[in-house]
Amino acid sequence: MTPLNEAASGLEDVRRRMAEAAQRAGRRADSVHLIAASKTQPIAALQQLVDCGQTRFGESRMQEALVKIAHFAELGLEWHFIGHLQSKKARLVPGQFSWVHSIDSAGTAARIGAEADRLGVSVNLLLQVNIADDPAKHGVPESGLFALAETILAQPHAGIRLCGLMTIGRADAPADVTRKNFARLRELLEQCRRRFGSEFRELSMGMSGDYEMAIEEGATLVRVGSALFGARA
Numbered sequence: 001m002t003p004l005n006e007a008a009s010g011l012e013d014v015r016r017r018m019a020e021a022a023q024r025a026g027r028r029a030d031s032v033h034l035i036a037a038s039k040t041q042p043i044a045a046l047q048q049l050v051d052c053g054q055t056r057f058g059e060s061r062m063q064e065a066l067v068k069i070a071h072f073a074e075l076g077l078e079w080h081f082i083g084h085l086q087s088k089k090a091r092l093v094p095g096q097f098s099w100v101h102s103i104d105s106a107g108t109a110a111r112i113g114a115e116a117d118r119l120g121v122s123v124n125l126l127l128q129v130n131i132a133d134d135p136a137k138h139g140v141p142e143s144g145l146f147a148l149a150e151t152i153l154a155q156p157h158a159g160i161r162l163c164g165l166m167t168i169g170r171a172d173a174p175a176d177v178t179r180k181n182f183a184r185l186r187e188l189l190e191q192c193r194r195r196f197g198s199e200f201r202e203l204s205m206g207m208s209g210d211y212e213m214a215i216e217e218g219a220t221l222v223r224v225g226s227a228l229f230g231a232r233a
């Protein structure tokens with residue numbers, strides 16, 4: 001297989017496995033969206049997926065992402081910022097990205113909100129929860145989740161919509177621990193929904209190694225990189 005069609009055949013396989021996982025969980029296939037985690041991938045690899053109908057892409061490095069977004073500007077793709085967002089880069093989000101999965105501070109949300117309001121655009125925000133208590137990961141600890149949500153919801157910005165939670169599974173965790181963490185994130189989403197309202201409905205969880213399990217546990221957004229593109233260089 002040539003490198004150029006590797007992404008396309010990866011996409012077919014991932015879409016099939018996603019549909020099968022949804023079916024096993026008694027969920028509709030269209031209740032889960034695939035975010036192609038395309039960081040470090042060249043434009044040509046993204047183009048392959050675009051040609052196969054993929055519209056949602058996740059990037060985690062701002063400068064690299066802005067080049068790609070500009071390249072595909074005519075196509076109406078949906079860009080998700082999934083990596084750690086430095087607060088000084090937050091103002092670059094509105095107008096470029098329609099989703100940020102990695103909010104773990106009220107200050108970053110406020111900066112996005114202020115710029116979104118200025119531009120008259122809107123950005124969907126997910127709170128990143130460090131559910132596995134992984135010291136190597138960003139994210140709000142479970143104990144701080146409701147307070148952070150409350151603070152952000154109290155901000156006067158029309159341009160940000162807090163709509164769910166995200167977590168990154170711990171790479172070294174056994175499968176049953178990862179499954180428990182996914183189930184816990186879903187429980188936290190339900191608690192947020194009861195406290196703060198029905199806007200809380202998105203669960204971003206699952207990567208190449210565990211997206212099927214994440215779908216079985218309720219993921220609505222899965223972020224898949226290497227299973228689509230092959231291992232990153």
Ligand SMILES: *Cc1c(COP(=O)(O)O)cnc(C)c1O
Binds near residue numbers: 037082083208224225
């Ligand atoms: C890179 C990345 C992914 C995708 O990881 P793979 O294991 O390659 O599927 C998912 N989420 C985040 C936040 C990432 O940075």
